[in-house]
Amino acid sequence: MNDQTPKQERHLVGIGLDNEDGHKRITSAEKFSIVGGSEETHDRMTETVVKTFENLKERGKELETVEPKELVDIMAKNIPKS
Numbered sequence: 001m002n003d004q005t006p007k008q009e010r011h012l013v014g015i016g017l018d019n020e021d022g023h024k025r026i027t028s029a030e031k032f033s034i035v036g037g038s039e040e041t042h043d044r045m046t047e048t049v050v051k052t053f054e055n056l057k058e059r060g061k062e063l064e065t066v067e068p069k070e071l072v073d074i075m076a077k078n079i080p081k082s
Helices: 039-058 068-077
Strands: 012-016 026-028 032-036
Touching (some): 039 068
């Protein structure tokens, strides 16, 4: 990649499909958005993504530079235990 190639920006999106209480839940940040879901689902998705970004930072990586498989592995490790 040369200096003139624009950096490809990435954004994670999580969609919760189990909302039965009618509340509209949206959590967004610079690199992710979580939409929908029950309160529990929305909170778990948000926690997973926040911890994932913390781990990426610890590894010196960004969403734009991490390999997809590594990202999936990191996210899987950060899913809160019930």
